Amino acid sequence: MTTHEEAIYRVLKHYWGYEDFRSIQREVILSIMEGEDTLALMPTGGGKSLTYQVPTLACEGLCVVVTPLIALMKDQVDRLRSLHIRAVAIHCGMSAQDIDRELDNCIYGDTRFLYVSPERLETEIFRTRLQRMPVTLLAVDEAHCISQWGYDFRPSYLRIAELREYLPEGVPILALTASATPPVQRDIMERLHFTKPHLLQASFARPNLSYSVRHNTDNFSQTLRVLEHVPGSGIIYVRKRNHAEEVSLKLTQRGVSAAYYHAGMTPEARATTQQAWLEGTTRVIVATNAFGMGIDKPDVRFVIHYDPCDTLEAYYQEAGRAGRDGKRAYALLLINETDEYRMEKRIENSFPPRRKIKQLYDHLCSWLRIPIGEGGGTSHPFNIYGFCAQEHLFEETVIQIIKILQLNGYLAYEDATERHPQVVFTVPREELYSAPAIDAELEELIVMLLRCYTGIFHFLRPIDIEELSHLLECTEEHVKELLSRLWKLHIIKYIPPTQEPMIHLYQDRLPKRALRIAPETHKERKEMAEKRLRALLSYAHYEGCRSQALATYFGATQPEPCGVCDNCLAERNRKIEGGDPYIRAEILRLLASGPMDLHELVHRIPRPPEHSLFVVDILRREGLIRDKAYCVELTPKA
Numbered sequence: 173m174t175t176h177e178e179a180i181y182r183v184l185k186h187y188w189g190y191e192d193f194r195s196i197q198r199e200v201i202l203s204i205m206e207g208e209d210t211l212a213l214m215p216t217g218g219g220k221s222l223t224y225q226v227p228t229l230a231c232e233g234l235c236v237v238v239t240p241l242i243a244l245m246k247d248q249v250d251r252l253r254s255l256h257i258r259a260v261a262i263h264c265g266m267s268a269q270d271i272d273r274e275l276d277n278c279i280y281g282d283t284r285f286l287y288v289s290p291e292r293l294e295t296e297i298f299r300t301r302l303q304r305m306p307v308t309l310l311a312v313d314e315a316h317c318i319s320q321w322g323y324d325f326r327p328s329y330l331r332i333a334e335l336r337e338y339l340p341e342g343v344p345i346l347a348l349t350a351s352a353t354p355p356v357q358r359d360i361m362e363r364l365h366f367t368k369p370h371l372l373q374a375s376f377a378r379p380n381l382s383y384s385v386r387h388n389t390d391n392f393s394q395t396l397r398v399l400e401h402v403p404g405s406g407i408i409y410v411r412k413r414n415h416a417e418e419v420s421l422k423l424t425q426r427g428v429s430a431a432y433y434h435a436g437m438t439p440e441a442r443a444t445t446q447q448a449w450l451e452g453t454t455r456v457i458v459a460t461n462a463f464g465m466g467i468d469k470p471d472v473r474f475v476i477h478y479d480p481c482d483t484l485e486a487y488y489q490e491a492g493r494a495g496r497d498g499k500r501a502y503a504l505l506l507i508n509e510t511d512e513y514r515m516e517k518r519i520e521n522s523f524p525p526r527r528k529i530k531q532l533y534d535h536l537c538s539w540l541r542i543p544i545g546e547g548g549g550t551s552h553p554f555n556i557y558g559f560c561a562q563e564h565l566f567e568e569t570v571i572q573i574i575k576i577l578q579l580n581g582y583l584a585y586e587d588a589t590e591r592h593p594q595v596v597f598t599v600p601r602e603e604l605y606s607a608p609a610i611d612a613e614l615e616e617l618i619v620m621l622l623r624c625y626t627g628i629f630h631f632l633r634p635i636d637i638e639e640l641s642h643l644l645e646c647t648e649e650h651v652k653e654l655l656s657r658l659w660k661l662h663i664i665k666y667i668p669p670t671q672e673p674m675i676h677l678y679q680d681r682l683p684k685r686a687l688r689i690a691p692e693t694h695k696e697r698k699e700m701a702e703k704r705l706r707a708l709l710s711y712a713h714y715e716g717c718r719s720q721a722l723a724t725y726f727g728a729t730q731p732e733p734c735g736v737c738d739n740c741l742a743e744r745n746r747k748i749e750g751g752d753p754y755i756r757a758e759i760l761r762l763l764a765s766g767p768m769d770l771h772e773l774v775h776r777i778p779r780p781p782e783h784s785l786f787v788v789d790i791l792r793r794e795g796l797i798r799d800k801a802y803c804v805e806l807t808p809k810a
Contacts, residue, residue: 176205179230179282182371184222185230187255194219201227204309204346209366211315211347211357213373213726216492221248224311228284229257233308237287238332245287247468252285259285262292269624269636275301290317290328291586293335297627302338310335312364315347316485319359321578321700322352323485327578333365350492351485354727360456376488376723377731381495383718384504384738384782385711389507391478392422397771399428399456401781402502404473405449408458409490411479419478420458431458442590464490470497479717480507482515483704484711500736506563507712516703522572523698526689532573533582534684535563540675548680550665551594551632553672554585574675582682586674590635594667595621595655601629609661617654618663620644715739738782751787755779759787760806763797767805 180201184190189806193201195214200223203210214220228235239245246259252259259276260283277283279301282671286305292298310332316322318329336343345364352360361369386394395408410416416432423430431445431454448454450469457463461481475494481487495501539559540552560567575584597604604610604618611754620643625633641648652668659666707725713734714721719734733740758777762768768776774784788804791797 173219174806176202176230180205180226183226183229187257188222188323193222193342196225197226200346200372203370203372204344205230207342207344208370209345209347209361209364209368211349211361211366211371213349213352213357213371215374215376215378216489216496218350218374220313220350223348224309224346225252225257225285228309231308233306234278235285235304235309235311236285236302236307236335237285237311237313238290238293238329239287240290240317244313245289249285249287257285258283259287259700261287262298263289269639271297271634275309279304290326290332291584294328294331299335302335307339307343309346310339310343311346311348313348315349315360316352316356318347318363319352319356320697321359322356323483323704325575327575327584330363333363336365341805351488351726353485353725357727361572362381374568374725375731375733376726376728377714377719378492378495379496379734379736380500380502381491381719381734382502382736382741383722383734384502385718386504386506387508387712388506389508389510392419393771394504394506395419395423395476395478396426397774398474398476398502398504398782399423401520402474404456404471405452405469406457406472406474406476407464407493408456408476408478408552409481410458410460413460416458416460423456423458428453428456430456430458432740433463435460435462453581461486461490464493468496469493471499472496472501474502474504475501475504477505478506480505480511480515480712481708482518482701484707484722485704487711488726505712505739512709515709516569518566519701519705521566521569521696522701523694524569524573526694529573529576529689529694530684530687532563532565532570533577533687536574536675537681542677542681544681544683546680547677551667551676554675555668556673573591576689576693576697579697580689581678582687583678584676586676593637593652593655593669594632595625595628595635596632596665597621597629597663600662600663604663607661607663609657610663613654614658616644617651617658618765621664632665637669688753741780741782742786745783745786751790752779752783755787756786756791759784759791760796763804763806767803770804 180198182273184411185195190802195218196212197219200210200212204224204227212223214223224235224237237248245263249259249261254682258281260269260277262274265387266535288298312318312332313325317324317326318332319325324636343748345366347360347364349360357371358369361371363464388394409421410419410763412438413434416434418810420432431448433442445454445457446463446467449457472494475491477487477490481490491503494503536559537547539562540554542550556567556570560570563570571585574583577583578585579612586602605615617640620640621635624639625635627633637648644651655664711718711721717733718737720731723731735744754778759773762773762776770788773788774781777784788797795807797804
């Protein structure tokens with residue numbers, strides 16, 4: 173065993189109590205310790221975090237981890253601190269003093285892990301401090317976001333490679349993702365400036381996870397069937413917020429312990445709902461795709477997609493949250509012809525002609541009250557739902573158009589999260605006190621802002637209302653009133669505390685006719701979206717092993733059949749003439765007493781429901797049973 177191997181096994185045992193690594197964890201860690209840039213593809217629940225935590229702790233220095241979700245940062249930091257490992261997270265919800273203190277700790281203290289959002293990397297203060305940090309590894313989580321052809325592309329990821337200029341020579345990059353097709357894999361390595369392509373890919377096989385697809389119009393009955401036959405907790409994914417609330421209510425009315433979760437809830441409500449589900453108080457969470465990232469609940473027994481995803485990448489990640497403990501779990505996709513039509517229509521709506529993109533840019537700037545020739549470098553809370561209602565557009569359409577505007581360098585969109593208020597002075601320092609309306613209270617507030625927040629003349633700085641109220645010896649509400657007065661006097665730009673998304677303008681507002689939309693950011697992205705939709709629909713109608721189909725899509729060669737998906741089970745049953753003899757006998761025995769509801773019949777047989785339904789179809793074809801008034805019964809003998 174090499175010195176590196178001895179070190180990493182010692183760290184693994186000391187901090188986590190494990191004797192050995194899983195999957196490709198060991199190979200990834202050793203690659204990093206040899207100084208190689210590495211792209212690691214590991215399925216959801218595959219232990220990606222250990223691949224950068226272990227090598228960092230086995231050496232001296234600091235690991236910078238780039239991740240897009242604040243909740244994920246906080247979760248990782250809390251786990252590391254529980255192991256007595258020094259870790260911090262820098263995000264937009266922090267005050268300037270907190271950020272300064274934590275960055276100093278990374279330079280002078282014993283901090284081992286610094287978690288940051290990709291947007292934070294672009295600030296000058298961060299880059300200046302980064303040069304003084306003892307960085308030994310840069311880890312990029314959700315690395316598919318860096319590829320323009322990734323299903324969740326985020327322009328802020330594109331500037332990560334620039335950090336190499338601020339790091340010591342030879343610091344490797346570890347890029348991590350659960351799902352990336354071969355073209356996306358190549359793009360990730362190219363955009364992160366890998367010295368040479370180096371990919372390590374875990375097996376996509378999940379032998380304990382049974383994938384199934386149902387083509388029907390009664391999704392609720394299918395969902396109840398799963399809940400009655402599969403014990404334990406689960407997740408039901410829907411597309412819209414109101415749908416999450418509706419399905420949750422219907423389940424509750426049927427006696428199921430269920431709750432809903434979506435981005436429109438307050439942070440406190442989301443946290444309470446999530447915790448109840450994690451602790452098992454709530455059995456089922458009905459959620460939009462805002463739920464699940466970074467949540468570690470190993471005993472999820474089922475994930476149901478009540479509404480289909482748009483991409484196989486998203487489906488694989490979300491379905492993969494089931495069965496992370498290695499025990500049998502189920503992933504069910506519900507889809508019908510209406511869904512398929514809506515999905516195709518959604519792509520058309522999401523990529524309107526370029527003239528409509530220009531029109532939306534114009535209306536967006538007007539909504540934000542930004543005059544032509546102004547606004548560059550400013551940030552604005554964005555009530556996307558109000559804007560969509562005014563423009564009579566779907567939220568997804570607006571998000572897609574904003575992404576195209578991002579790609580063309582006009583603006584950036586930041587998802588909703590809890591933020592501190594922000595302030596920047598809009599007049600020169602020498603003119604601060606010349607306004608006739610500046611009274612003693614306002615002057616005292618100005619002095620305190622200048623004393624507490626450096627750089628406040630040059631860019632928006634998060635401020636701490638509670639701290640200011642303490643220093644000024646007044647209430648927080650009074651501080652907000654004073655800030656509003658300064659704003660109305662055009663002395664500061666003040667962004668109140670908000671949980672809304674934000675729009676950041678990279679440049680001054682242009683006249684609509686001057687906007688330039690590059691064809692590749694529109695036409696090619698639409699073609700890629702159509703290609704991904706075709707892949708998802710192909711999976712939904714696939715007649716072979718579903719695990720094989722997923723693994724092949726992500727670049728695996730010659731994957732083995734799983735033996736547990738709906739198609740594999742159906743194939744196995746087909747090899748038994750007439751279906752499983754036990755199920756066959758039980759169906760005929762139960763129906764001998766009279767007609768039965770199909771749902772009740774399947775429920776009475778202690779076998780997976782897909783097995784029983786398969787045998788029901790065989791008996792129908794043989795003419796031994798028939799449907800009658802929503803029930804099945806034995807066919808009367810002639």
